[in-house]
Amino acid sequence: MCGIIGYTGHRPAVPVVIEGLRRLEYRGYDSAGVGFVQGRELHILRAAGKLRQLENKLASCGTFLATSAIGHTRWATHGAPTEANAHPHKAFRGGVCLVHNGIFENYAEHKQILQGKGCVFSSETDTEVLVNLVADERVPGVSLLEAFALALRKAQGAYAVALMDQDEPDVLYAARHSAPLLLGIGRGENYVASDIPAFLPYTRDVVFLEDGEIVRITPASWQIFSLADLMPVSKSAQRIDWDMQSAQKDGFRHFMLKEIFEQPRAIAECMAGRTDASRTAVRIPEMDALPVPSRLRIIACGTSFHAGLWILPLLEEWAGIPTNVEIASEFRYRKPLLAPGETTLVISQSGETADTLAALRIARERHSPVIGLCNVVGSSIARETDAVIFTQAGPEISVASTKALCSQMLVLLLMALYWGQRQNSLPKGLAPEALRALDGLPAQLETALPVLRTEARALAWQHASARSMFFLGRGQSYPLALEGALKVKELSYIHAEGYAAGEMKHGPIALIEPDFPSFFLAPHDALFAKSRSNLEEVQARRGPVVVLTNSPKPGLHLDARQAWIIPDAWGPLKGFFFLPALQLFSYEAATYLGKDVDQPRNLAKSVTVE
Ligand code: F6R
Numbered sequence: 001m002c003g004i005i006g007y008t009g010h011r012p013a014v015p016v017v018i019e020g021l022r023r024l025e026y027r028g029y030d031s032a033g034v035g036f037v038q039g040r041e042l043h044i045l046r047a048a049g050k051l052r053q054l055e056n057k058l059a060s061c062g063t064f065l066a067t068s069a070i071g072h073t074r075w076a077t078h079g080a081p082t083e084a085n086a087h088p089h090k091a092f093r094g095g096v097c098l099v100h101n102g103i104f105e106n107y108a109e110h111k112q113i114l115q116g117k118g119c120v121f122s123s124e125t126d127t128e129v130l131v132n133l134v135a136d137e138r139v140p141g142v143s144l145l146e147a148f149a150l151a152l153r154k155a156q157g158a159y160a161v162a163l164m165d166q167d168e169p170d171v172l173y174a175a176r177h178s179a180p181l182l183l184g185i186g187r188g189e190n191y192v193a194s195d196i197p198a199f200l201p202y203t204r205d206v207v208f209l210e211d212g213e214i215v216r217i218t219p220a221s222w223q224i225f226s227l228a229d230l231m232p233v234s235k236s237a238q239r240i241d242w243d244m245q246s247a248q249k250d251g252f253r254h255f256m257l258k259e260i261f262e263q264p265r266a267i268a269e270c271m272a273g274r275t276d277a278s279r280t281a282v283r284i285p286e287m288d289a290l291p292v293p294s295r296l297r298i299i300a301c302g303t304s305f306h307a308g309l310w311i312l313p314l315l316e317e318w319a320g321i322p323t324n325v326e327i328a329s330e331f332r333y334r335k336p337l338l339a340p341g342e343t344t345l346v347i348s349q350s351g352e353t354a355d356t357l358a359a360l361r362i363a364r365e366r367h368s369p370v371i372g373l374c375n376v377v378g379s380s381i382a383r384e385t386d387a388v389i390f391t392q393a394g395p396e397i398s399v400a401s402t403k404a405l406c407s408q409m410l411v412l413l414l415m416a417l418y419w420g421q422r423q424n425s426l427p428k429g430l431a432p433e434a435l436r437a438l439d440g441l442p443a444q445l446e447t448a449l450p451v452l453r454t455e456a457r458a459l460a461w462q463h464a465s466a467r468s469m470f471f472l473g474r475g476q477s478y479p480l481a482l483e484g485a486l487k488v489k490e491l492s493y494i495h496a497e498g499y500a501a502g503e504m505k506h507g508p509i510a511l512i513e514p515d516f517p518s519f520f521l522a523p524h525d526a527l528f529a530k531s532r533s534n535l536e537e538v539q540a541r542r543g544p545v546v547v548l549t550n551s552p553k554p555g556l557h558l559d560a561r562q563a564w565i566i567p568d569a570w571g572p573l574k575g576f577f578f579l580p581a582l583q584l585f586s587y588e589a590a591t592y593l594g595k596d597v598d599q600p601r602n603l604a605k606s607v608t609v610e
Helices: 013-023 051-059 107-116 126-137 144-154 255-261 263-271 302-319 354-365 380-384 403-423 430-463 477-492 501-506 528-540 571-592
Strands: 003-008 031-038 041-048 068-074 096-104 157-165 172-177 182-185 190-193 205-208 213-217 222-226 295-300 323-327 342-348 370-374 387-390 468-473 495-500 518-522 545-549 562-565
Touching: 003 013, 003 096, 003 157, 003 172, 013 031, 013 051, 013 068, 031 051, 031 096, 031 157, 041 051, 068 096, 068 157, 096 126, 107 126, 126 144, 126 157, 144 157, 144 172, 144 213, 172 190, 190 213, 255 263, 255 571, 263 403, 263 430, 263 571, 295 302, 295 354, 302 323, 302 342, 302 403, 302 477, 342 354, 354 370, 354 380, 370 380, 370 403, 380 387, 403 430, 403 571, 430 571, 468 477, 468 501, 468 528, 477 495, 477 501, 477 518, 477 571, 495 501, 501 528, 518 528, 518 571, 528 545, 545 571
Parallel strands: 295 323, 295 342, 342 370, 370 387, 468 495, 468 518, 518 545, 545 562
Antiparallel strands: 003 068, 003 190, 031 041, 031 068, 096 157, 157 172, 172 213, 182 190, 182 205, 213 222
């Protein structure tokens, strides 16, 4: 949510910053801006809307002499997404400007004080208050670094900030607290950014900043200090192995489609190194040092929450671990009781989701061992857990999460097997059978995806004009139904509800009418007969129904008005085919309706505000 990039070096800085912002677009934004010093004067250009609007403005001014700049894509929190509220913000006095990701919670009180000192504000933002606080602290004898630190110590809330001053045009300052920020280290040039893709074409050497750290970069140097006392902090750069190719579209029209089609590879990469040589047992060395949980509490948001719901029955059935699954934003504002020995598992693709991070910290305060399941190496959640398992799905750029969920489901399945092995609670032969089936999964899915896409497109075109839809399922199909509905909502802006099929008769069935379609998930699993009865209840109310099911077999047949036959697989692996079917349906519906698939309105990839 919001993207920051700062550059200081030998290249024309504004194009580097604009290009970096473009690679951060996936984070979601509604305005953008850039600040740079040229001819000893600070220039700020901002525009509401997409980067193209900002570039149109930049086209009429020569920026090529500036070799350092800061840029920002803003996702509105305080004040509408207008040009005046876009970042950078400049201090009323002096030549300092600042970009900010996060929320400065006590800004109103400081705004009043600053207004009392004659400061005039031109935006509604908390950020403009912060930059004026810096200017206010900068009295003779106080360096900009000191003034920046003094201002940040007064700011409550979450932030990642970058700052520049027209009197020191080659120097950038930046700091973080509960929002992502990292350094890219180049030769004769350095970067600060919210995420690695921003500077990936130029350097892979990265320094991950921690909360409470403040940095000063010049083209030739970088120094990190502790915000508390400005003492130097010693750190070294890490080389990361992402390549630009995996962060680009590879010929697909949208990142989302590319990422759906990457799921076979994500599964294969996620499996790598996680079984023994004979393929009979699961290995997760990251978890060996932790005891098998006596109880497990899974905490996550959105799609990652659905991954938690999906694994719940298998953790109980295979590993004998009583489990519950909670939404992070609910958990963090209760006074949760964690039983002794209860382990917490937080699931997050980005590893930066503010609510999940807060929930993690609460669980740790209550002495619960915390395991993280993340996709982003070096993310805050990855760094703060007792053990972290990476999904290894590669960068996910599209705002709507697809391959991350597939890889989360896979790792969670392996975790259920792994704990089942340690508990000796797995039915005999189950692990080798599961692993054999998993071995064949990437190739099967690779073959299935193009067919599923064609079928999804036909169904999407038929149903995309509906105003509302149901997605219904039972057991492990219930979280997939929730996910199908979430994807349709976020991408097509069609109202869609995911429901447990068995609950329909307790109220929602009243909604069924001839223009309200229901997508019914009925795989050939232990609940098939129950799902069939629920389907009949809905069909009897004359609602249009599309049943996603496996190819009919003796005894496993249902009477569907419209059936979508999904390839079958061993046991819970069926979900790995139902999931992309739903993802492709939502993708095709959204493109048919002309929506911005990779950057749906009002959404951000990494939700770093609560
Ligand atoms: C939906 C989606 C979101 C995220 C949620 C949690 O497509 O992407 O619902 O799943 O914001 O994000 P992470 O997993 O990064 O914590």
